[in-house]
Amino acid sequence: MTANVAAVRMTGISKTFGGVRALDDVSFEVMPGEVHALLGGNGAGKSTILKVLNGVHRPDKGTIEVGGVALSSHSPEASRAAGIAMNYQEMSLVPTLTVAQNIFLTREYRAGTGLIDDHEAEKHAAGIFAMLDVFVDPKALVGDLGAGQKQLTEIAKAISQDATVLVLDEPSTALAVSDVERLFVFLRKLKAKGVAIIYVSHRMDEIARIADRATILRDGRHVITAPLSELPIDTMIEHIVGRRSKGLSDVERGLAVKGDVLLELDNVSGRHKPENVSLTLHRGEVLGLAGLLGSGRSSLARVMAGIDPVARGEIRIQGRAVTIRKPGDAIAAGVALVPEARATQGIIPDHSVASNMILAVIDRLSKGGLVDTKVGNDLTDAQIERLRVKTTSRDHAVSTLSGGNQQKVVIGKWLATDPDILILDEPTAGIDIGSKSEIIRLVRELAAAGKGIIMISSELSELLTACDRILVMADGRVHQDLPRDALEDPSVPADDLAHRLQAAEQRLQIEIQKALAVQEVSHG
């Protein structure tokens, strides 16, 4: 191992998109055998610098050296040839090809005749999954896979390239805790072999466990590079946000003023999941759904929003039984869902902020078949102000906004329908900490204004901050119905908010694990 030659050295990289400076003179260096975390809020330039590194974007200025050799051209092919492999958050898999075909796309195994040998690819794919100690069917079509399996395929694809530099962009967002653990074990092995790993995540706890050094970007500029030992989580967050912040723990939760019963589910089942779910939601209440991927949280949300059919059971809204067969029924009954996949289910990325905001209320804004633009614009401006959406104009395409602001547009779109019940599925996924606490504050405000809110999140600290009551789900069923206070640890001083949140998170984690254990026993 040549310890003194950097695996990757990016020097003075600048990149501008149509007048917006995404990267400004950023330098970044990763050594062989190092796990280097890349941190920053949305719009900090993380994705851009990674896309420059792997050749999708060409830098306006600056140089890239890989293993001491300067890259002379910028294309995905050139970067790969130099030994850089990367997983992409959701974009590098072809849904119509199988897992094995995707993993080895453009690097197919050939039979003696020069023809593609898919069986060989399937064997090697199975081998990679075995190394990671997870199971994904190499013959399955990627389009049929769930989010977690897709993510594992994406990771396997990056690993399969035997690269000297492995870039993992948010590899854990859809993974179960145990799969993340196995991934880390594997990454440590790669590290021992001298592979340089660049690890991007919004989850500080993961970074604290796996990374050796971290580089933090903010507003397209380099802020700091330091060993993890010199970067406690509070300091990291401080650098990311750019001001002193305790993260989520300073969000005021306040006391819920429970109003009338808004929504009741009586033994509701979907076709597959959920199973026999009963719950009650009051006005002014935020109800959290906790559980791992596949626990039925999102399925429950989809059933309530009329996207998936109700197989059995009854839904009552304000005491009246309602039939919800399609999303339109749910909207009419006052239920709105802010869906999990923002980019495909939430927004139309190329359309303007205004046309996205009015999408769900076009009929209400129409007179004689024509949309009243003025009323629509007023409505949009009001939502932009209310939700503090950062956009220079309501006419900008939503795709130009940061993730957090895109999510606010989705929330605004549904608020425009004036729902009583708002269901938020992973509202903070892929959003930086600053925007996260803003979204959670918003959730509390909406509840205080008399709405009933159901929130799904994989980040327990968020659920604990936002919710008054938490249902623990596993295998499509509700296992526990816990008031938020039941998760407090009385031994932690009341004024140590950060520590209290951490203690509560541990307790909730234990409840989730307990629910899983029950499920395993019952399936015995």
Place this chain on the structure above:
Amino acid sequence: MANAFFANWRQNIIYIGFVVIFLVFAVTLADKGFLNPNNLLNIVRQTAMIAVMAIAMTFVLSAGEIDLSVGAVAGLATVTVAMGIAAGGPIVGVGAGIATGLAVGMFNGWLTTRIGIPSFLTTLAMMGIAKGVAMWISATAAVPILSPGYSWLFGGGNLGPLPVLLLWMAVLGGIGHIVLRRSGFGRRVLATGGGETAARYSGIDTKAIKFKVLVISSLAAALAGMLYAGRLQSGRFQLGEGDELSVIAAAVLGGTSLFGGKGTVIGTIVGALMIGLINNGLILMGLEFSQQLIARGGIIILAVALSQKRS
């Protein structure tokens, strides 16, 4: 294996449908000579040109593009081939035909991938241009082909009991199938149509792929035109008119997705044969042309509807 076939019956509806329709015609039209070998070979002769174009169309659709100009390009090629043969013999004629396909395909590909006009529009415009050029250079008259050798090889001849057209179809079908299923190019075509961004991020030059499939499609259309010209011993601008719809129908019937990412050449050929089979059967039944059109449309809708996955 057999279980898997029937478990995915919707996917394989084309093969089941082909057999069912064949059996129905074999029984009901037995006394009209449906099973007569000559009649069956005629179905092949009438289908071969559609099949040749549909093989290439499978690549175009799989890459997420479309080519509406194939019928008109085939017509133009009949004229350029015939004029080439008249001017300098069969070799010049074949060269003129291939050059026609190459020129049109590169123009389609350039407009689609470099200028960025969707292939639907590029090829829609090209459909008119090709027909116009064919009418213009031939002064709308048929151009006779006086080369028996050419006519034998390109469409008219028989090799023993088998029509040469069947061999063209079988050879091109075999090559097409292997290229789409088992070659790096085929895999890149399917990846481009299945998820263009993903394909690009995986290092595939998706524009080059789209360019190539459009060139292949025009070349196949030109070849189909050469077969028409050989079979009918003349070049006429009307030949191939309206074929684009049969070609696309054959591919879609065979299980190729109009939205890209999914295609099979074998299915396409069976799809083309099925269309030929239906046409032949309906004629033997003595239906009028108007009734044939309606019946054919109904059968195609039924087959495609049955093949749709239910959510």
